[in-house]
Amino acid sequence: MHRRELPILVFTALYIAAAIPAALRTGSGEFVFYIAVLFVLAALVWTVHRKVQLTLLTLWGFSIWGLAHMAGGLWTVSESTGVLYNLWLIPGRLKYDQVVHAYGFGLSTWLCWQALSRSVGIERPTLGLLTLCALAGMGLGAANEIVEFIAVLTIPETNVGGYENTGWDLVANAVGATVAAVLIRVADSKGRAPRVQR
Helix, strand or coil: HHHHHHHHHHCCCCCCCHHHHHHHHHHHHHHHHHHHHHHHHHHHHHHHHHHCCCCCCHHHHHHHHHHHHHHHHHHHECCCCCHHCCCEEEEECCHHHHHHHHCCCCHHHHHHHHHHHHHHHHCCEEEEHHHHHHHHHHHHHHHHHHHHHHHHHHHCCCCCCCCHHHHCCCCHHHHHHHHHHHHHHHHHCCCCCCCCCC
């Protein structure tokens, strides 16, 4: 591990250490389950990083996504709203949950591009490759919905919404993945996209 990666590890460990007793204290079996999933995802991201050397910004991005997820399920906003995930940022239009989905799977799309470009040796993000990465990001988002479905089937009284909520989650995933692909293309055109390290 490089010294510059240590603050990310410490930051992530601190909020997980705070989240575990909070989830146990509230009796949220759902979030104990999600914390376990978070450990698995962190291990997967770290494995990819060991292979292709993701940018430091990407690693920070995933750590912040984990924090946003923990806060979303454990921070009670009010009695009427419940937890942060239920908060409408724009009433009737945009929820905190949807922003977290868009951010996270946009970030996943960026990870897919870095993994593809650095493992195969592709330097320029063409439309076809970015489409592939965006679809991969959306696929990871769909896998997340399967995890939520498992939680619904196995844990009583989850905070996971119904069919409409799943649909909007998938839309948010697609928006995040598409925006990420566009930003990668724009950054490349301006000479700021991450290059393959040879």
